[in-house]
Amino acid sequence: MTEAWKEIEEGAIIKHDIAKxxxxxxxxxxxxxxxxKTCIGCGxxxxHCPEAAIDYxxxxxxxxxxxxxxxxxVCATVCPQKAIKMGKN
Ligand code: SF4
Ligand code: SF4
Incomplete structure (x- = not known):
């Protein structure tokens, strides 16, 4: 189980504008x-989404x-709950 998300420095977080x-x-x-059901809304x-594609x-x-x-x-990788699964589009 990866816990790499814990090692990401705060300054490394990308803030994007969804309008752009x-x-x-x-x-x-x-x-x-x-x-x-598994998502705890931690944010x-x-x-970490590079496209600002996620909101509540x-x-x-x-x-x-x-x-x-x-x-x-990226979202599936950082989720501490493993609440996001990647499937074929
Ligand atoms: S990282 Fe996982 S638990 Fe946190 S808001 Fe996103 S989906 Fe929900
Ligand atoms: S897969 Fe996840 S992190 Fe990547 S663009 Fe879509 S919502 Fe954002």
Whole structure:
């Protein structure tokens, strides 16, 4: 089990503006799926998504905007709950 997310320095976190994030075309190969029952709403995936594609839903769980998600898998890697699984798009 990887706990690499604990070693990421705070200054290394990328802050992007979703308004400037380019839309994803039909080329995305992998797609993250959030298990809302397992998500604790910690926000780590929000902070590390390079596309600013994640925000809270109405129940304060992670919600992914697939218009801009590129399928990179960073969110699944940093999630301490393993609440995000990558599957084929
Ligand atoms: S990192 Fe995992 S537990 Fe935290 S908000 Fe994202 S999906 Fe939920
Ligand atoms: S797969 Fe990449 S782009 Fe998509 S939500 Fe996760 S971190 Fe963001």
């Amino acid at each position: 994030s380019p839309k994803t075309g039909d080329w995305r190969y992998m797609k993250p799926q959030v298990d809302k 780590l995936c929000f902070d 839903d109405s129940e304060r769980k992670a919600d992914i905007d697939f218009d801009v998600c590129k399928g990179c898998g």
